[in-house]
Amino acid sequence: xxxxxxxxxxxxxxxxxxKSWINIPLAFLIGGLICTIGEVLMKIFLHYDFEKExxxxxxxxxxxxxxxxxxxxxxxxxxxxxxxAGTLVPITGFANAVVSPAIESKTEGFILGxxxxxxxxxxxxxxxxxxxxxxxxxxxYLFIK
Numbered sequence: 001x002x003x004x005x006x007x008x009x010x011x012x013x014x015x016x017x018x019k020s021w022i023n024i025p026l027a028f029l030i031g032g033l034i035c036t037i038g039e040v041l042m043k044i045f046l047h048y049d050f051e052k053e054x055x056x057x058x059x060x061x062x063x064x065x066x067x068x069x070x071x072x073x074x075x076x077x078x079x080x081x082x083x084x085a086g087t088l089v090p091i092t093g094f095a096n097a098v099v100s101p102a103i104e105s106k107t108e109g110f111i112l113g114x115x116x117x118x119x120x121x122x123x124x125x126x127x128x129x130x131x132x133x134x135x136x137x138x139x140x141y142l143f144i145k
Contacts, residue, residue, distance in 0.1 A: 030083030
């Protein structure tokens, strides 16, 4: 039986050393680039006389589409390997979390594969996000309004 101390030592041996001095700035730059792409899209939609709310919705749709497309082509994973947490910008990271399990389980069919496993990663986020928004809405309605 392996003790916790032995396991910790084995884990340290097996894990590669993190190069924080490279990883942190790269995550910042890639995350900033994703946000900049979002801002550029927003400005383009506003330039073409979309209302601000509509422009924001179309920007979100474009970012989700691009993230899903890059995930499907296997490029998002390569970017994430270099950028780490920089690719977890909420909307693109969420799209990747939905598409990845769907791609991995497509060989099992559309119902038992894709349909059953598409939200294995994103499902808890949706569940707790929705629950939290209902609770916050009730608190706002009952106590603040």
